[in-house]
Every structure is written in structure tokens, then in C-alpha cells.
Amino acid sequence: MGLFNGANVRLSDIHVMSKGEFRLEVVRRCQNDARLMNLFGCPEPSGGVRLFAFMGFDEDAVIRAVSTVISSDDPAYESITKDLFQAHLFEREIAEQWAIVPEAHPWLKPVRYHANYRGVPDIWEGISGRDIPGSYPFYAMAGEEVHEMGVGPVHAGIIEPGHFRFQSSGEEVMHLEIQLGYQHRGIERMMNGGDLVRSAYLSEAVAGDTAIGHSIAFSEVVESLAGCAAPPRAQAIRAIALEIERLANHVGDLGALSADAGFMPGSAYSGRMRGDYLNLLLAITGSRFGKGLSRPGGVLFDIDNEMALDLCRKLTVYKKEFEDVSELIFTRTSVLARFEDVGAISLKSAKKFGLVGPASRACQLERDIRIDHASGMWQFYHIPISLGATGDVYSRALVRRQEVMRSLEFLLKVLPSLPHGGIFVRLPAMRADMLALSLVEGWRGEIMHVGITDDKGAFARYKIKDPSFNNWFGLAWAMRNQEISDFPLCNKSFNLSYAGHDL
Amino acid sequence: MLKIIMNRLKQGRRTLRFPAGRPPALPPRYRGRPLADESGVGPDMGKTLYAPDDNTGYSNDYRMSSSNREGLIVRGDELALANALGEKLRKILGRSLKLRYVSAGGCNACEADVNVLNTVVFDLSRFGIQFVASPRHADGLVVSGAVPRNMREALIKTYEAMPEPKIVIAVGACAISGGMFAGGPENTNGVTGIIPVDLYIPGCPPHPLTTLDGLLRLLGRIKK
Numbered sequence: 144m145g146l147f148n149g150a151n152v153r154l155s156d157i158h159v160m161s162k163g164e165f166r167l168e169v170v171r172r173c174q175n176d177a178r179l180m181n182l183f184g185c186p187e188p189s190g191g192v193r194l195f196a197f198m199g200f201d202e203d204a205v206i207r208a209v210s211t212v213i214s215s216d217d218p219a220y221e222s223i224t225k226d227l228f229q230a231h232l233f234e235r236e237i238a239e240q241w242a243i244v245p246e247a248h249p250w251l252k253p254v255r256y257h258a259n260y261r262g263v264p265d266i267w268e269g270i271s272g273r274d275i276p277g278s279y280p281f282y283a284m285a286g287e288e289v290h291e292m293g294v295g296p297v298h299a300g301i302i303e304p305g306h307f308r309f310q311s312s313g314e315e316v317m318h319l320e321i322q323l324g325y326q327h328r329g330i331e332r333m334m335n336g337g338d339l340v341r342s343a344y345l346s347e348a349v350a351g352d353t354a355i356g357h358s359i360a361f362s363e364v365v366e367s368l369a370g371c372a373a374p375p376r377a378q379a380i381r382a383i384a385l386e387i388e389r390l391a392n393h394v395g396d397l398g399a400l401s402a403d404a405g406f407m408p409g410s411a412y413s414g415r416m417r418g419d420y421l422n423l424l425l426a427i428t429g430s431r432f433g434k435g436l437s438r439p440g441g442v443l444f445d446i447d448n449e450m451a452l453d454l455c456r457k458l459t460v461y462k463k464e465f466e467d468v469s470e471l472i473f474t475r476t477s478v479l480a481r482f483e484d485v486g487a488i489s490l491k492s493a494k495k496f497g498l499v500g501p502a503s504r505a506c507q508l509e510r511d512i513r514i515d516h517a518s519g520m521w522q523f524y525h526i527p528i529s530l531g532a533t534g535d536v537y538s539r540a541l542v543r544r545q546e547v548m549r550s551l552e553f554l555l556k557v558l559p560s561l562p563h564g565g566i567f568v569r570l571p572a573m574r575a576d577m578l579a580l581s582l583v584e585g586w587r588g589e590i591m592h593v594g595i596t597d598d599k600g601a602f603a604r605y606k607i608k609d610p611s612f613n614n615w616f617g618l619a620w621a622m623r624n625q626e627i628s629d630f631p632l633c634n635k636s637f638n639l640s641y642a643g644h645d646l
Numbered sequence: 647m648l649k650i651i652m653n654r655l656k657q658g659r660r661t662l663r664f665p666a667g668r669p670p671a672l673p674p675r676y677r678g679r680p681l682a683d684e685s686g687v688g689p690d691m692g693k694t695l696y697a698p699d700d701n702t703g704y705s706n707d708y709r710m711s712s713s714n715r716e717g718l719i720v721r722g723d724e725l726a727l728a729n730a731l732g733e734k735l736r737k738i739l740g741r742s743l744k745l746r747y748v749s750a751g752g753c754n755a756c757e758a759d760v761n762v763l764n765t766v767v768f769d770l771s772r773f774g775i776q777f778v779a780s781p782r783h784a785d786g787l788v789v790s791g792a793v794p795r796n797m798r799e800a801l802i803k804t805y806e807a808m809p810e811p812k813i814v815i816a817v818g819a820c821a822i823s824g825g826m827f828a829g830g831p832e833n834t835n836g837v838t839g840i841i842p843v844d845l846y847i848p849g850c851p852p853h854p855l856t857t858l859d860g861l862l863r864l865l866g867r868i869k870k
Binding site: 255256257274296297298299300301302303304324325326327328329332333340341343344345347348349350351352354408411412414415417418421422425426427428429430431432434435438443444467468470471474640641642 | 649650653654656657660672673675676677695696697698699700704747748749750751752753754755756757758759760761762764765766767777779780791792794795796797798799800804826827830831832834850851853
């Protein structure tokens, strides 16, 4: 079934293949011109689990969906990861959520440490469903000069919890294993049922620093299932908020990277400038993170002419300030010496792991939902893609610098010419037995929400994918053969979400 | 080097005069302290999500912290703001308060807006307040998040690792009551019942001024 961003489809129209056909289809397509956007399970009324795979054909702006049913009598299938690395975390998630074994999966470990949703014995005896994600068979090395180092879940700074286990030889990191799950709140399951207001709040809390990105994706899924789009003015305001969210985070990241390279002016100024963007969101939405803006049907806050002019005036000042400060950072030899050749990932690896967002673009991998699967405002305003060449910390910083400039240019173009009309429409009820998807290019990369309704039109399954889910492995890989002291820098160059991964 | 100095001059002084001077103006859409209804009783700020569509009226007042859980329930115009720590404890602390942060199952918005206190705008260290990397160095714990099953033990261990006397500050609706995750499938009802709390700072997330106001009240630096 060929779909597009924001599409909806009757569940019965998605091709159900045999387990073998399904596997072959996913492997074959994703080894060629597609990539695996999502792979997850949805409970069947019969008691089995239907697996859905979404393959993105970025050049054609098409998303192909296929499915297969895993019966409860035989909860197993041949692992896709064996032949397609991108599937690795998706399959672990399926194994944990539904107690289905992807046979011969090379790295079958729990993801978030919770009991499975089918209420049958978990596939890991004595590991999953326990309260401590750290009780876990970490990959280990042995040897005279080899040592193991564990960090977390509680970190030194004001950071989300996660556990990092380094296998090092001297100062050199041979392997880093990242075990998350400490932030697991059970959001996906809480989205089910009927209360869409509560679901909107939850969507904003998938990752608080991406409240706008995730709430737009959620709103679009509900709108698609209701068969009624948000008014153009609301779509424009969403796009504006999404870019301000990107600005705040990218500018903040450049400051954090400066700090880790020991360049304090860059850190101090960027930290302050990040706050300026959060204050713009506060003025527009009443929340520094844009909570409360996007709802199914449109947005709850308008940007009138006066406010648009004020925003333009401020953004013009911020643009000049950013130009000056980023010039300071990117011409400092001590900063460049720290950024260059650290934590490099090749284009080939980036494709293999299925990286998204700035982390992929830093490896010259052209992936940007605003361009590849443009919807809403992005169909009318084209943002040029920002690419790096070297896949290292420098490239990840550079991509952010370019994207800040491009987001500012976009805002200064869109704000004075907002579409006329309303900002909110009342939606009809969501239709029964349907599936809808939405893709949003958040500041970390591709956000994907998929909503599936039951026979009464309420969510039976809501799947959330934060870009961090794709990218955490990239960080682990970037640390190979690096010094252990490069970790903070590499970590900040990805700046991934724990909450977004753990859900 | 010259460029850095030139830019330094351009940047100027950005630190708020807070708590001195006039109270900072927040934009009209900012949702601060909830309003009481006609009966004089307002919502429980410990559970409030400060959303525009939650049928709650909001004022522009950022002052919301409380020393006890009951103080978070809005009652008319009466402000039950946080009290200073006892004389004895304040004497031990002197002009320094070292805090350890535990992030436990929120969304990272509280974390981000507490971190902002370290920027030049708020410049937390001028009040002698600093976030430290080890519970052994800390006088107090700041907790955000609904404390899901997977973080419970790490939170308790961090608390136990702090030397006495110690204080606990709960930041955000999740930490205070579980917020939107209360009653969720992963046992997420906040810190209450796990460790004792000395200061409640409500919000989803609280504005940095709300947090700073609460911390300064705790130290007796803001009284009115």
C-alpha cells in the first residue's frame, strides 16, 4: 500500500502477507531504495499480533506499508535484523512489548524493562519486568588492559537518566553500550482509549524539548483519522512554532558543544540566546516549550499582525547576534581542533543504522521530512537541506549552524504573510478501523506517529517514534576507538532524548 | 581575541536584577498561578498542567512554591508561599546551597528550565546555589519526573547517599503528584510517599522565575 505523509487508510486495505513474504519484502526494499521508517506490533481481536512495516521511499515521497499476522500459538518469526541492521531496535521493542521472538536476532535484549502487553511470560526470564534496567547482560570484553566503566542512571549534571557502559582499553573506548528505559512512563498505552485532550497533553510530554514537534504529529494523526485538515493559518502557525523550537534547541546545542570544547563565551552567549527563543514561544503560546499550542483541529493561539511584526523585529536582532556568536565559535582554532575528526560516522554506516535528522545530514545523508515528505506549509516554502561532509562532531555542529540560519530566513519570510482565516475547526469523530500516519521533521529529526482505531473509532494502538530511537545507536558507534574524554562532546553533538526513546 | 572582546562589549549585561527591582513582566499569555472560582477554592497546583484547555483560569503571577503539599491548593487571594528553612539549618548551610538533581520519568522540560537558571540571565551561583555532581557533596536533592518503577531505586539510593541534614525539592506536576502520568501503567505518582519533600515548585514545567523564587524563599532571601 503506497501512502504519503498524513495519509489514512482502512486497516483492511493494508496488505497482509505471510511471515516469510513480509520479511523478504522489508529486507529487499530496504536494502535497495527504501529505508525502514517504522516496524511495530498491534494486537488483533483474534489474540494474535499484527506487525506493520513502514518503508520510506524518500525520492518519491511515498511510504509503503505492509503487514503480517503473528498468531499467539506460534509467537515467533525469522529476524529481519539478521539481514537489515536498521530493524534491530524495532525488533527488540516488538519482542519486549508482545513477547514475540525474532528468531536469530543478533542482539536480542530488552529495551525499556517492562512486562509485555499480552500478559504472557516474557521472553527474557528474570530480566524484563524487573525494576532495575541495569540488571542486564552487558556486552563485555576481557584482557589485561581492558576495563569497564559504568555511568548512570543518575548523571552528574541536570540530565535525564540512562546507563552507559564503556569497555575500554586504556583511554580508548572499544565499545559503548547504552541501556535506557529509566524514563519509561508507558505513554503509548496511555494514548489508547478515548480521551483526546489527555492524549494531547501526553503527546507534548513524549519529549518536553520537542513538545511542538510531537504535538503537531499527534494533531495530524487525529485530523487524518477524522478526515478533516487544520486550517491553513493553523498549519502556518504550527510551522512557525516548530522552527522556533528548532532554533532554541540548535542554538542551545551549539552553546553546550562550546562549553565542552572549553570555549566559555560561546557557551554563555548561546545559553542566553536559547532563552530568547523560548521566550518567543512563551509570548505566542504561554509556555516556554510551546505546550498548549497544537491540538487536533488547529492551534489554540493566533499570531496577529502586531505580534508577527514584533516577532520579525526580534528575530532580525537574534539573527545578527547568532551570526556574530557562531562566527566566534567556528573561527576559534581551539574549538575546531576539538570538533574535527571526533566521533565520525561514515555515510555508509549512517545508512546502515538508519540515522535521521541532523545526525544523518552531518554524514551527507539527505534526509529531511520538510523536503522529502513535505506536508502543510512545507509544500509552499522550500527550506534548502543542510549537509555536512565529515560525519564528525564538527559536521553535526555545522549542520546546526546552517539550519539556524535557514530557519530564521524561513520565519522572516512566513511571518509577514500568514494565510488568512481561522485557526481551529471542530473535528468530526475519528473513523473506525483505520490507520493514519504523520511525519514531522523535529529538531532532532524524523518524528513519526501512527494511530490505529478500533471498531468504535478510539485508538486501539498508538505508535510513537522519536528520532532518538533511530539515533542512539549512532552515538554508541561514534564512540568506537575514541578517547573516553570525547564522550561528553560526542553525546552533546547528538543530544538525544531519553524520554522520547523510553516513552 | 579582539573579536571576543568586541563581542563581549556588544553582549552587555544580561543578568536579571531579580529579586531586587521591579518584578519581571511576563507576557499576557503566560499561565501562572491558577485562579480560584467563586467559592474561593481553586485547583490543586500540584496536579495542574497549566494547559490552555484544562478549564482553569490562570493569573500572570509566577509565585507558586509551597513548603507543604496543602499550600498548593489555591484558596482565594491568599498566598501560601514557601517558608524559609529553620534557623538552625540555615546556619549550617551559611551562604551556600549545593543541590543534586535527579531526573526521574518526566519529559525533560523541567530539567531544561532548571538548567536555564545557570545561564547568565538568572545566574544562580550569585545566590550561592550550585548544582553538584555527587550526592555526597549535596545539601539537597531536586527531583523532577513522575518516578516510574525503573527510577525508584536510583532515587532512593541518591537520597540515602546525601549527608544529613538534607532537603528535597520537588519540581513540576509529575514529581509532586505524578502529573499527567498519575495512575499510569508504570506506577508513576511522583516522589510523594518515597522521600520527604521540603519545597514544592508546581508547573508543567515551572517557569525559571517560579523555581528561583521558591529557592530564594527557602533560603529566606525573599520574604514578602
